[in-house]
Amino acid sequence: MSTHLLKVENVTKVFRYGILGFKFRAVDDVSIVIEDKPMIFTIAGESGSGKTTLAKLILKIYRPEQGRILFMGRDIYRIDDNEYHRCIQPIMQDPYASFNPMQKPIRYLRETARNIAGIRDEKEVEERIAKTLSYVGLNYVDVVNKYPHEFSGGELQRLAIARALIPRPRLIIADEPVSMLDASLRINIINLFKKIKEDLGISFIYITHDLATAYYMSNKIAIMFRGTVVELGDARKVLSNPLHPYTQTLIESLPEPSPKKRRYWMEKKIKFSTYIEEEEFVIKGCKYVFRCPYTIDKCKHVLPPYIKVDDTEVRCWLYEKK
Amino acid sequence: MFGEYVISPQVSIKAVNNVSIELKKNEVIGIAGESGCGKSTLIKILYGFLQPPLTASGKVLLNTKGGLDLLSVSEDYKRENIWWKIMSYIPQNSMNVLNPFMKIGDHFVELLRKHLKIEKDEAYRVAEEYVMSMGMRKDVLKAFPHQLSGGMRQRVVVSLALLLKPSIIFADEPTTAVDVVLQKVLLQLLTDKQKELGATLVVVTHDMGVHAMITQKVAVMYAGRVVEEAPTEPLFEDPKHPYTQALINSLPRLGDDRPRIGLSGSPPDLRNPPPGCEFHPRCPYAMDICRREKPLRVKIDKDRYVVCWLYAKR
Ligand SMILES: Nc1ncnc2c1ncn2[C@@H]1O[C@H](COP(=O)(O)OP(=O)(O)OP(=O)(O)O)[C@@H](O)[C@H]1O
Ligand SMILES: Nc1ncnc2c1ncn2[C@@H]1O[C@H](COP(=O)(O)OP(=O)(O)OP(=O)(O)O)[C@@H](O)[C@H]1O
Ligand SMILES: [Mg+2]
Numbered sequence: 018m019s020t021h022l023l024k025v026e027n028v029t030k031v032f033r034y035g036i037l038g039f040k041f042r043a044v045d046d047v048s049i050v051i052e053d054k055p056m057i058f059t060i061a062g063e064s065g066s067g068k069t070t071l072a073k074l075i076l077k078i079y080r081p082e083q084g085r086i087l088f089m090g091r092d093i094y095r096i097d098d099n100e101y102h103r104c105i106q107p108i109m110q111d112p113y114a115s116f117n118p119m120q121k122p123i124r125y126l127r128e129t130a131r132n133i134a135g136i137r138d139e140k141e142v143e144e145r146i147a148k149t150l151s152y153v154g155l156n157y158v159d160v161v162n163k164y165p166h167e168f169s170g171g172e173l174q175r176l177a178i179a180r181a182l183i184p185r186p187r188l189i190i191a192d193e194p195v196s197m198l199d200a201s202l203r204i205n206i207i208n209l210f211k212k213i214k215e216d217l218g219i220s221f222i223y224i225t226h227d228l229a230t231a232y233y234m235s236n237k238i239a240i241m242f243r244g245t246v247v248e249l250g251d252a253r254k255v256l257s258n259p260l261h262p263y264t265q266t267l268i269e270s271l272p273e274p275s276p277k278k279r280r281y282w283m284e285k286k287i288k289f290s291t292y293i294e295e296e297e298f299v300i301k302g303c304k305y306v307f308r309c310p311y312t313i314d315k316c317k318h319v320l321p322p323y324i325k326v327d328d329t330e331v332r333c334w335l336y337e338k339k
Numbered sequence: 340m341f342g343e344y345v346i347s348p349q350v351s352i353k354a355v356n357n358v359s360i361e362l363k364k365n366e367v368i369g370i371a372g373e374s375g376c377g378k379s380t381l382i383k384i385l386y387g388f389l390q391p392p393l394t395a396s397g398k399v400l401l402n403t404k405g406g407l408d409l410l411s412v413s414e415d416y417k418r419e420n421i422w423w424k425i426m427s428y429i430p431q432n433s434m435n436v437l438n439p440f441m442k443i444g445d446h447f448v449e450l451l452r453k454h455l456k457i458e459k460d461e462a463y464r465v466a467e468e469y470v471m472s473m474g475m476r477k478d479v480l481k482a483f484p485h486q487l488s489g490g491m492r493q494r495v496v497v498s499l500a501l502l503l504k505p506s507i508i509f510a511d512e513p514t515t516a517v518d519v520v521l522q523k524v525l526l527q528l529l530t531d532k533q534k535e536l537g538a539t540l541v542v543v544t545h546d547m548g549v550h551a552m553i554t555q556k557v558a559v560m561y562a563g564r565v566v567e568e569a570p571t572e573p574l575f576e577d578p579k580h581p582y583t584q585a586l587i588n589s590l591p592r593l594g595d596d597r598p599r600i601g602l603s604g605s606p607p608d609l610r611n612p613p614p615g616c617e618f619h620p621r622c623p624y625a626m627d628i629c630r631r632e633k634p635l636r637v638k639i640d641k642d643r644y645v646v647c648w649l650y651a652k653r
């Protein structure tokens with residue numbers, strides 16, 4: 018059997034920029050591996066870097082132009098949709114958009130139990146739902162008769178998690194699952210993910226731009242920039258010893274809830290370059306050249322390969338072995 | 340001050356409830372708290388920007404204008420004499436405040452002509468010089484808002500708010516829609532200009548990291564009230580109100596993976612707030628009195644106040 022749960026191999030997705038604009042690669046030659054053991058794999062990067070597009074490629078919502086995605090060693094397009102979605106479940110960013118406002122969320126949970134988890138017996142359907150709800154900290158009787166607007170954002174996100182858990186998947190893809198929640202509620206959801214990973218052995222792909230929660234909960238991290246993965250490795254290592262100039266800037270920009278770090282944060286200025294967004298999309302070489310302080314001529318022409326430094330992989334010519 | 344959204348004779352939301360706050364010169368003040376606790380409403384009242392269904396009572400006194408009460412003057416007066424010149428306001432979701440049919444340059448020219456009484460050509464030249472001093476290329480003036488990236492638009496909005504050198508700047512979640520790198524650029528721009536002008540900057544955000552990096556003083560709101568007010572450093576080191584404690588202690592930090600726990604429950608519905616202290620249903624220290632009576636504001640230290648029965652002197 019395969020030792021990889023999910024393997025993304027050199028995957029590329031092409032979109033058009035605006036209507037009728039030029040073509041660009043929203044996901045560009047991305048390779049990542051999720052090993053077959055419970056883990057949280059974070060994908061981080063700025064807005065527009067291709068995180069959601071990558072998630073949609075994995076969920077079979079988009080089909081890649083190049084490359085392939087393997088689940089347990091099988092090409093995902095060779096796996097029956099129902100079977101695949103029993104194994105891989107999504108949780109989306111906006112808890113209010115995950116549920117139809119006119120329908121009681123319980124209905125959606127029941128449909129998931131019947132159609133995706135494939136439970137036939139009605140009593141068993143209700144049992145599975147009740148058990149899952151109580152696992153995520155909700156109460157079956159409080160949920161059955163309510164419409165989405167009668168839940169708070171945090172409760173709806175728990176419902177979305179319960180729905181994803183009902184088919185007992187192997188992998189959950191959570192796209193910015195806490196960014197719309199208040200700070201005091203976020204950590205509860207994050208802790209729930211950790212608990213699910215530990216108790217149920219389910220792995221997560223956690224998409225975020227919040228590096229502090231990434232450090233707190235993830236095992237591995239991939240940093241994306243303009244469609245490419247620029248750095249990939251152990252989350253603690255990458256976040257405490259970033260190699261790629263983009264990862265470094267990202268970490269230096271992070272405002273930390275410790276006033277003692279203010280002097281350092283204030284003194285480290287970031288140059289606001291009036292770079293041209295469109296040029297970044299189409300350049301042949303490294304897409305960070307317009308903002309990078311270390312750019313050399315080579316960077317503009319050739320996209321660096323994955324270079325291994327210790328156990329981290331980084332796409333930057335600075336680390337080329339001479 | 341009080342602020343209420345009157346939806347119907349039966350339904351009204353007390354979004355700002357008995358808040359007193361003092362803004363000093365040359366100071367950055369943060370307003371913190373979760374979604375729906377009344378931060379934006381407080382800012383609108385302080386700016387005197389009252390649109391139905393929002394109604395306000397109390398006083399907003401302006402020292403520079405000899406103690407003028409902003410809540411008692413007409414909107415026309417504020418437009419002519421206060422807004423943009425003395426106070427400016429960067430509203431929440433301000434990416435959308437630019438008029439989509441007006442070029443960026445016209446936004447600047449209009450303000451300059453109105454308040455400096457100068458001709459169009461001269462105003463345009465002033466605008467060009469100004470946008471360059473804010474780190475933008477002067478050709479942004481020729482663009483329409485939709486032609487700029489989100490970050491660029493946000494920079495334009497910030498620049499407009501600073502154009503007439505106001506003495507008080509209100510910024511409501513000025514960086515929520517941008518990524519961390521651009522957030523830092525914008526926050527540094529705002530605080531640099533605030534220092535240069537010796538102005539007061541009031542920043543609303545639920546991101547405690549931002550408060551820690553740029554503010555001197557923070558007011559923490561919960562369910563329409565300021566529950567704690569303190570200089571930034573002691574607030575983070577030794578938060579007093581159980582809500583502030585939970586807010587700060589639950590935050591994950593880079594380089595620290597110790598388990599953190601959050602608050603249970605969620606903020607109350609302001610249509611129908613709980614009796615006593617609004618925080619008691621979620622408070623780990625709730626006592627009998629908290630369920631019955633509203634706590635008073637207690638002074639703990641220099642410039643430190645907390646509204647909580649745990650600290651009441653009996
Ligand atoms: N269906 C689409 N058609 C054309 N372009 C698209 C489409 N979906 C996304 N894009 C573009 O592809 C790029 C990557 O988008 P994507 O949504 O994957 O980014 P993201 O990293 O998830 O960003 P965010 O943090 O804002 O969610 C962006 O430039 C976006 O505008
Ligand atoms: N125009 C309005 N009409 C009715 N109710 C309103 C209106 N604007 C705000 N409210 C209500 O007033 C309360 C306070 O809202 P406010 O916008 O001040 O909160 P906030 O702290 O700024 O939240 P956020 O962090 O989400 O911006 C909320 O309960 C909100 O639903
Ligand atoms: Mg996305």
Ligand SMILES: [Mg+2]
Nearest residue numbers: 378379380431
């Ligand atoms: Mg607000």
